[in-house]
Amino acid sequence: MASETTHLQEEDVAHIVWAAHILAYLTKGRSHAQAEQSGDAAASDADSETDTEAAFDDETDTATEKAAALSSSRDSVQRKFLDCICQLLSPCKGWDGVTAAALREEEGGVIVDVARNGGVDSDPAILEYCRMLENYLACCASAKEPSSTATSITDFETASINYTSSRVDYWIAACRKAYTGSHVDTDWDSKVWPGRESAVQTWIIMAALLLHCDSERMDSNTRSCLVQQAYRCVRETEVQQLLLDALGPKSGLRLWVCLGFVARPLTDCRLLREIALWKPELRHAQVSLVPSAPKTTLGRRFVVDIVTAWERLGLGIATKPVIDLLDPYKERFKQACAEPFSLHAEMQLISHYEECRGPGRMLDYIGCSKKSCLLCEIFLAALKNPIETRGRHGVCYPAWGVPCSNSEAIHLATNRLKDNLVTRIRGFSKELIQPGATAALPNVMQSGIVSDFSGPTLEDWRQRQKDVDTAKAEQNTIRTKLLVTEGRVSDVQTRIDPRRDFEPDDCCVMCNKSPARRCGRCRSIHYCSKDCQASDFPSHKLLCKKFATQPGRPSPEHKRAIFFPVHKAKPVLVWIPTKRQYDKESGERWTEALVHPYLGPDSPITGRLRVEHNEVRGRNLGSGFVAWAPRKEGYCVHLLHRDAYLVDGSLPNQSILASVRASSAASCPHAYHGPMVAIREIHPEDYADIELADFRHLMDYFVTYGSTEVRESVPDLQYRASTVIRGVKICCDGEIKLHGAKPFVSIDIKQSTRLTLLAREGISISPISALLGMPLIFWKDPNAEFHDDPPGWDATLSASSNENAAFMMRDTNPSDSSWGWASLHWNHDLGNVWAVREDEQDLDVREVAMMCYFARHKLPRMFADTMISEGGRMQDRQRVLSFITRENMRAYWEDTGGDEAVRNHEV
Incomplete structure (x- = not known):
């Protein structure tokens, strides 16, 4: 039995090796020999594209590295921690150095297991380097913030530059080449660049170092100076814009990317320190080097010719077209399959964990100094518990060692990998032999199990499968339409503030992408895709046909408008007469829209509402339609209505409500009563025909104006509109106990919601948060359901009780009689509370949890003592205020296990 198991595993390994080589040939992938070439010039062909892509997609912007470390989720921070470790332990470019x-x-404690493609030996030098790394992290136990400049570097930072010298020297040479080939006679005199004197001085020093260094014989001192100066450059964001302006976008960007890679050792070190400072469990992490795994070598009976391998993979009989396709590779295939293959670093870790199972928990993520190859990507995704990496480059490296193990998980993933590769081969070969044809099913012997099915049984199975596929397709369609309607597609192009260049009229009305095509019927709106058109169709169809068949214009003075009657279920297209007016006293001219017949027979005073910005789409329509606007450009959608429609007895407008419901909204947050007319207003003081794109903008306005709705935040990888900021919901007792909510929940708050809350409640800044250096605005949730205790509520405090918010609102004015107390508004009937940063930056859940934990558990006794003391009250209160610092808050959180308390809902 044992021999059968061994044979089965060896057969599986052979299938992987055969399939990997064939797929690499068909896709023109690089061979292992090319990837292992010693010269970085040769390796750069394999790596330059990946490195450049990584510079944009995988490298942390050094200007925001601290924010990234502090604001991400726990797992995200740990993932960045691992990636930085890998980059610092990767000594060179090319295949051997991938870590x-x-x-x-x-x-x-925490163990960081490290593996490398070329193997990690037990050389004393690397062991000493790893110990230095551990000590470097341990030094972050102090609450003192690490230096963010490059004026002085530690022993380990110097060691990291020397350890990665091969990689650093490569990028210094690339940096020098990019600069000398583009700067020509650029004048770096600070007078030529007013306002950028600091950036110019920083770059002049870097340029001098580049021009005078010898990249072929680089000494350690020169290398260290170059890395430190490159770090200063990438930390000073003005340098980037300086290079782009001085050298041009292409050359400037190439040089900026190279600078980032030169600075990377120091960037990674500083980011590690920041992460370790913020995440105490990582300060005492120990680095463990994983022993090299045995190489994969095929037995002699599995070293076959390429045609035999093709047929044994189940790809069918090798016909003449197939033989012709494989013929160029037949000589090297057999020789290549006979070579031993090393395991990639990711696979070494998988084998290590499967062979050495223990109580430790493995993060479902493997950090890497490069993106994963195609085979590693497929294998890791095929595991029972899929493992993610920093990204993939999709190249099939044929020399891929297969992790051999008796583990059921590895055996299953190996089979899935083989099936995936065979499917890809079938598709590529079919396309190469018959371009445009679909891949045929493999020509294999029919299974006895399938043969025993009757015809009706197979038909039933096919129909059930078809029903399942149809249901999934419908679900995906509905989800896509909803995301597009809500403006949450991942590639929407947005703007926040009015600009001189507005989106062109021919861009997509749903996502702002160009180019877009007109609606085939009305020719009055543009869509970039069927998804965008389908998502808008329920509301667009209300007017599309009417627009296409509307009678001609009665006169040049008539402008097309949309009339929203009170009692009808649909809006109507009408021609509104306009009249040019002149004021003799002011000498001003303007155009009046004669809408009174539509607003009622009593000739009411006309109210006006102008829509210049679509918050849902992040799209600017115009500017300057209010008296105080600095510029007058673009256009706006002008809604004319009865000025007193909310108090003159006007009935709810049914056509507006029907239009909003067609736009996937249940109702309007704001009440619209009486008849209304929408027309396009242009400068100067004139009107134009309304377009059906304006109808979409108007619907988006209706569903957002006056809204106090918030949504729980989605992962950062998903799209968030540019006017949305991330806040935190501090949950009340009822929300936690009845709905099982966490005490603190991340939420997205739209700009319109913030404006509505400001108008209704004003601004209430938490005094405690202000002392902690991050002023937070608190608003009570207007939609809370816990103002009255629900039936069966038997807790001591009411369902609306929210001690976390109440303690944050303590008065901290030492001379005030209300010192240490929250106002009545913030001490009674709170319900859920929304918190946002005063500076409108995103707010992290953990930050709020830490503040509330400190305010609720540490400060009460200190406040109470100062309330009852007889003498020296002011001095005692000042002492309390001096204690409320971020350092003390963070220390208290760590000393008392704040993370665990939040997880257990003890906050």
Whole structure:
């Protein structure tokens, strides 16, 4: 039995090796020999594209590295931690230097297991380097913030520059080449660049170092100076814009990317320190080098010719077209399959964890100094518990060692990998032999199980499968339409403030993308895709046909408008007469829209509402339609209505409500009563025909104006509109106990919601948060359901009780009689509370949890003592205020296990 198992595994390994080589040939992939070439010039062909892409997609912007470390989720921070470790332990470019790492939590602490493509030996030098890294992290136990400048560097930072010298020297040479080939006679005199003197001085020093260094014989001192100066450049964001302006976008961007890679050792070190400072469990992480795994070598009976391998993979009989396709590779295939293959670093870690199972928990993420190859990507995704990496480059490296193990998980993933590769081969070969044809099913012997099915049984199975596929397709369609309607597609192009260049009229009305095509019927609106058109169709169809068949214009003075009657279920297209007016006293001219017949027989005073910006789409229509606007450009959608429609007895407008419902909204947050007319207003003081794109903008306005709705935040990888900021909902007792909510929940708050809350409640800044250096605005949730205790509520405090918010609102004015107390408004009937940063930056859940934990558990006794003391009250209160600092808050959180308390809902 054992021999059968061994044979089965060896057969599986052979299938992977055969399939990987064939797929690499068909896709023109690089061979292992090319990837292993010693010269970085040769390796750059394999790596330059990946590195450049990584510079945009995978590298942390050094200007925001601190924010990234502090604001991300726990897992996201740990992932960045692993990626930085890998980059610091990757000594060179090319295949041999690729390093991977995984995090393992044990009772004694955190272990970082490290593997490398070329193997990690037990050389004393690398062991000493790893110990220096551990000490570097341990030094972050102090609450003192690490320096963010490059004026002085630590021993480990110097060691990291020397350890990665091969990689650093490569990018210094690339940096020098990019600069000398583009700067020509650029004048770097600070007088030529007013306002950028600091950036010019920083770059002049870097340029001098580049021009005078010898990249072929680089000494350690020169290399260190170059890395430190490159770090200063990438930290000073004005340098980037200086290079783009001085050298041009293409050359400037190439040079900026190279600078980032030169600075990377120091960037990674500083980011590690920041992460370790913020995440205490990582300060005492220990680095464990994973022993090299045995190489994959095929037995002699599995070293076959390429045609035999094709047929044994189940790809069918090798016909003449197939033989002709494979013929160029037949000589090297057999020789290549006979070579031993090393395991990629990711696979070494997988084998290590499967062979050495223990109580430690492995993060479902493997950090890596490069993106994963196609085979690693497929294998990791095929595991029972899929593992993610920093990204993939999709190249099939044929020399891929297969992790051989008796583990059921590895055996299953290997089979899935083989099936995936065979499917890809079938598709590529079919396309190469018959371009445009679909891949045929493999020509294999029919299974006895399938043969026993009757015809009706197979038909039933096919029909059930078809029903399932149809249901999934419908669900995806509905989800896509909803996301597009709500303006949440991932590639929407947005703007926040009015600009001189507005989106062109021919861009997509749903996502602002160009080019877009007109609606085939009305020719009055543009869509970039069928998804966008389908999502808008329920509301667009209300007017599309009417627009196409509307009678001609009665006169040049008539302008097309949309009339929203009170009692009808649909809006109507009408021609509104306009009249040019002149004021003799002021000498001003303007155009009046004669809408009184539509607003009622009593000739009411006309109210006006102008829509210049679509918040849902992040799209600017115009500017200057209010008296105080600095510029007058573009256009706006002008809604004319009865000025007193909310108090003159006007009935709810049914056509507006029907239009909003067609736009996937249940109702309007604001009440619209009486008849209304929408027309396009242009400068100067004139009107134009309304377009059906304006109808979409108007519907988006109706569903957002006056809205106090918030949504729980989605992961950062998903799109968020540019006018949305991330806040935190501090949940009341009722929300936590009845709905099982966490005490603190991340929420997205739209700009219109913030404006509505400001108008209704004003601004209430938490005094405690202000002392902690991050002023937070608190608003009570207007839609809370816990103002009255629900039936069966038997807790001591009411369902609307929210001690976390109340303690944050304590008065901190030492001379005030209400010192240490929250006002009545913030001490009674709170319900859920929304918190946002005063500076409108995103707010992290953990930050709020830490503040509330500190205010609720540490400060009450200190406040109470100062309330009852007889003498020295002011001095005692000042002492309390001096204690309320971020350092003390963070220390209290760590000393008392704040993270665990939040997880257990003890906050």
